[in-house]
Amino acid sequence: MAQTSGRSIELGIKGGGTFTHGFTTVPGQTVGSVKIPDLENKNNGIGYGYSGGLWVRKNFEKFFIQAEVTYNRFVLKQKAAITVDVNANAALANALPVSVQPGLLNASLNVVSESILEAVDVPILIGKRWMNGKLRGYAGPNFIFVQKAQANRTTSGAINANSNINFPQTDIPPTTGSTNLLNKYEAQNLEVKDFTYALELGVGYTPLPFLDVDVRYAAPVGGVYKDSGIKGFLGIATVSLGFKVF
Amino acid sequence: MHAANRFRWALIVTVLVSVNACTNNDIDPNGSGTGAAPTKGSADFTKYVAVGNSLTSGYADNGLYRDSQLNSYPNILAGQFKTVGGGDFIQPLFSEAQAAGSGYLKLIKVPNPSDPTSLASSLGQVAPAAIRGTSPGSGGPLYTKFTGANQNLGVTGIRTADILSPGYGSSIGNPYFERLLPDQSSTTYFQYASDNLNGATFFTCWLGNNDALGYALGGGVSADNLTSTTLFTTNFTAIMNKLTEGGRKGVVIGIPNIMITPYFTTATDQINALLKVQGLSGLAISSKSAPGGVRMSGSGDYFLLSIASVLTSFIAKGVGLSASNPVPDQYVLDASEVTTLNTRINEFNTIMKTQADAKGLVYVDVNPIFQQLAQTGGYNLNGITYSSTYIQGGVFSLDGIHLTPAGYAMVANEIIKGINAKYSSTIPQVNPANYRRVLLQQ
Numbered sequence: 244m245a246q247t248s249g250r251s252i253e254l255g256i257k258g259g260g261t262f263t264h265g266f267t268t269v270p271g272q273t274v275g276s277v278k279i280p281d282l283e284n285k286n287n288g289i290g291y292g293y294s295g296g297l298w299v300r301k302n303f304e305k306f307f308i309q310a311e312v313t314y315n316r317f318v319l320k321q322k323a324a325i326t327v328d329v330n331a332n333a334a335l336a337n338a339l340p341v342s343v344q345p346g347l348l349n350a351s352l353n354v355v356s357e358s359i360l361e362a363v364d365v366p367i368l369i370g371k372r373w374m375n376g377k378l379r380g381y382a383g384p385n386f387i388f389v390q391k392a393q394a395n396r397t398t399s400g401a402i403n404a405n406s407n408i409n410f411p412q413t414d415i416p417p418t419t420g421s422t423n424l425l426n427k428y429e430a431q432n433l434e435v436k437d438f439t440y441a442l443e444l445g446v447g448y449t450p451l452p453f454l455d456v457d458v459r460y461a462a463p464v465g466g467v468y469k470d471s472g473i474k475g476f477l478g479i480a481t482v483s484l485g486f487k488v489f
Numbered sequence: 490m491h492a493a494n495r496f497r498w499a500l501i502v503t504v505l506v507s508v509n510a511c512t513n514n515d516i517d518p519n520g521s522g523t524g525a526a527p528t529k530g531s532a533d534f535t536k537y538v539a540v541g542n543s544l545t546s547g548y549a550d551n552g553l554y555r556d557s558q559l560n561s562y563p564n565i566l567a568g569q570f571k572t573v574g575g576g577d578f579i580q581p582l583f584s585e586a587q588a589a590g591s592g593y594l595k596l597i598k599v600p601n602p603s604d605p606t607s608l609a610s611s612l613g614q615v616a617p618a619a620i621r622g623t624s625p626g627s628g629g630p631l632y633t634k635f636t637g638a639n640q641n642l643g644v645t646g647i648r649t650a651d652i653l654s655p656g657y658g659s660s661i662g663n664p665y666f667e668r669l670l671p672d673q674s675s676t677t678y679f680q681y682a683s684d685n686l687n688g689a690t691f692f693t694c695w696l697g698n699n700d701a702l703g704y705a706l707g708g709g710v711s712a713d714n715l716t717s718t719t720l721f722t723t724n725f726t727a728i729m730n731k732l733t734e735g736g737r738k739g740v741v742i743g744i745p746n747i748m749i750t751p752y753f754t755t756a757t758d759q760i761n762a763l764l765k766v767q768g769l770s771g772l773a774i775s776s777k778s779a780p781g782g783v784r785m786s787g788s789g790d791y792f793l794l795s796i797a798s799v800l801t802s803f804i805a806k807g808v809g810l811s812a813s814n815p816v817p818d819q820y821v822l823d824a825s826e827v828t829t830l831n832t833r834i835n836e837f838n839t840i841m842k843t844q845a846d847a848k849g850l851v852y853v854d855v856n857p858i859f860q861q862l863a864q865t866g867g868y869n870l871n872g873i874t875y876s877s878t879y880i881q882g883g884v885f886s887l888d889g890i891h892l893t894p895a896g897y898a899m900v901a902n903e904i905i906k907g908i909n910a911k912y913s914s915t916i917p918q919v920n921p922a923n924y925r926r927v928l929l930q931q
Binding site: 333334337340341342343344347407408409410 | 596597598599600601611871872873880881882883922925926927928929930931
């Protein structure tokens, strides 16, 4: 316990980076009379964010409990390819000079998205020390209070030709748009919960008495989306430095 | 100490929950905005009745059919009136089994903008589904009857000049009025409106268009197709007095400038573009005001959309290429006829506005928005650019005169703006993007 300074309660600040990855499958739905197939959002690399806040640790003889309040930014990068009726996408349908009867025109779209989620996290962790207190291992729940959830998408592709109606193949130039995923009217079935929870585990190393280096991994098992039909996996790794104040 | 710690944690959690609760993400970005409950102001929308012509009935695409009726501006308005205490709105709908009603035009292909002759082959005809017989007078169709109370009194083709005429709704009269009346009825439109105003608390009146439109659609061939201002004043005064009985509040909608509609601009623009390519200054047109009845077309003359169906044969026969073979008068509204038309429309609008103002009614002039549609760049609304362009403009239906559902939604919004301003109400507008434009279909 030499590195714990012997205090039963320690308090400090911390900051670091978040590394998010994941994939989701949005189940098919019907918009009016148009059927939208399942949307497979695949992982498109690691999204980098940040984390910063306060931590407090209560040391007991054989274990410790650590609680934190941090503000976090998670970035999830995904990509999807889908062919849908033009009426399935209001922006696409509205961009056409006429309304089109469902079933006549479809579009092959490539959607690259970057979903940004900012949240206040309150993890409550229980852990154990080794190596004379220098090495820590811990796990516990993380209560996530979502402050902002926004999806930025870039869509490109083409409206496919239909010679029966004299419609030529028409390229869709890349267009960007953003959706507030906390607004049920904007997000619709992609509405994000404003509170959820994750299971978190990690290890920490204390090379100096006032410095903690931590690596964690969390999975929001409480679900991110209000629609329970959306399946997939989301993982968040965090690397942080902690400075003990007292 | 333990109590103090618990307090601190409780405080943190409370602050977090409060921060979350203060974030209001449940506002509809396309909604009316404030989130406040709509109010009716000084008007009473409990029972709304709409008086008018084809525009009121929902006529579109050269026909009256169930879908067009459901997208009539009175039906759109009634939906918004419900937010401030309005009741159900009964329309003389064609049944689902006869949804095609009188039949109508449909867009079956994307036309080539640079080829005027492609217009005709881009349109198809949906067969009528509600014909029950033939008029012994005109030989035209008689439509399936609608009986019972009615709140959308829009009758296709009716002029203000017709509203006091007995027999206008007989089997040799107007088939769209005839379907609303018992067989062989001599009931006038005025009487029919009176009967259906029972219990009405609010009205809209959009009459007068056909008192000028017939003249314009006929290429100005006969001035008899223009209603005299004397007859217009007499009949409009009569219907106004009836509609405002008991202090009933309502709206009068003026006649828009029909020269910006695709019926008059589409063929004109295309033919003039072709002439420019050919190096021709104009086509020989029949014109009553010209010496000898023939002259070259100029910038103030309008070729009607009706010419599209005969354009190929006209080109083959060299029609318009010599004074001895001019474009027939019924396909052209020449500059002097346009002046005659607009002068009379202005007179009608003055009469209507004067009476509306005198009776404390809302007077809605839709010309500003129509003018905006006709300008370069059109009218951008919620990400859609609307214009007065034929087919692709989104506002005018395939007949080039009547409106698409999106166009009728815009008219409904103009009326709502007028009502809110006059009667201090806060009725929400609709989003035209939720209503279709010209529909490409098979």
